[in-house]
Amino acid sequence: MVKRIIGSAVRALLMAFLMAVPSLVLPGTSSDAAQLAALVALVAAVVTFAEYNSEYPTFLEFRNAPPFNRLRFLALFFCVWFASLLIASEARDPALPPTLLENLAVSAKSMLDFPFSPVRLISITFADLPAPFDVDGATRIASLLLLVTMIALLLFWVHARFIFWPIRKRAFNFWINLPLFDPTSGRDVLFRLKRDAHFNLALGFLLPFLIPALLRLWIGAFDASMLAVPEALIWVLCAWAFLPLTLMMRGIALFRVAALxxxxxxxxxxxxxELQIA
Structure with missing residues (x-):
């Protein structure tokens, strides 16, 4: 009981810190933005604590099957942190040499910004924004975030494929780890697991291409200047990179559960x- 409470509290604090990273890193954050970030961080901490402190699952999948949620958290944390640092570095003196993170972002852009790639679509989406918006900087950030999520996806695939996830250290409890999946309804559970896995993998692969199109429609219909706000740009780019990762990790996990x-x-x-033969 005590161990569960302490673990839930630590996870809640980490989630609150994740939500507050942009406000802590970006210079000149307004008081309104800081208050909004504090409110979001508080809500995220309360929800995380309630989910992990509960004996019975509610909505979080693979709660007792590490490192599924740990990898997702780390991927999102590095995405938010790197994006915040890169945007904050734009206020540095241009005469100063580029940082290691800036060089890594430039390398990621040169590697991932090719015709018809998701990064190229992001740059096309932001191309018509007002002049103060740094399209090239946003493209570099998007490239680095996509690289981070691709590494996280590769690590999870290797762990699931070669390290006997999720049964390496403990038995897999279907109900606790998949609380929203009812194995008793509908067709055979194997058919439904594989169908959901195919759907998640397909949607996760398509989302990096679909989100820029949706952003393009949103920019044409609403006030595009909102994307010039650093906090808004950080969360938009992190969502673009992180949502496909979540879906594809879920697809891989469902395939693994179906195989078990x-x-x-x-x-x-x-x-x-054997019993019938005997």
Whole structure:
């Protein structure tokens, strides 16, 4: 009980810190923006504490199957932190040499900004914004965030494929780790798991291409100057990079759970055949 409370409190503090990173890193943050960030951080901390302190699951998937949620948190944290640092570095003296993070962002842009890539679509989306908006800087940030999420996805795939996730250290509890998935309704659970996995992987792959199109429509219909606000730009780019990562990680995880169920069924059928032969 005490261990669960302490773990929930630590997770809540980390989530609150994540929400407050832009306000802490960016220079000249207004008092209104700081108050809004504090409110969002408080709400995120309360929700996280309530979810992890509860004995019964509510909505968070793979709660007891690390490192699924830990990798997602780290990916989002590095995305927010790197984007905040890169935007804050724009206020530095141009005569100063570029930082290591700026060089990494330039390298990521040269590697990922090619025709028809998600990064190129992001740069096209921001091309018509008012002059003070730094399109090239936003493209560099988007490239680095996409690189971070691709590394996180690769790490999770390697962990799930070669390190026997999620049963390496403990048994996998289907109900606790997939509280929103009802295995007793509809068709066979294997069919539904694989169908959901295919859907998540396909949507996760398409989202980096769809979000720039939706942003383009939003920019044409509403006030585009909102994207010039550093905090708004950070969260828009982080959502563009992080949402596909979440969907693709969920797809990989569902495929892995389906493989475990299939293997367990195969062993059960083999034991039945042996008993019938005996």
């Amino acid at each position: 169920i299939e293997e367990k069924r195969r062993r059960a059928y083999a034991q039945e055949d």
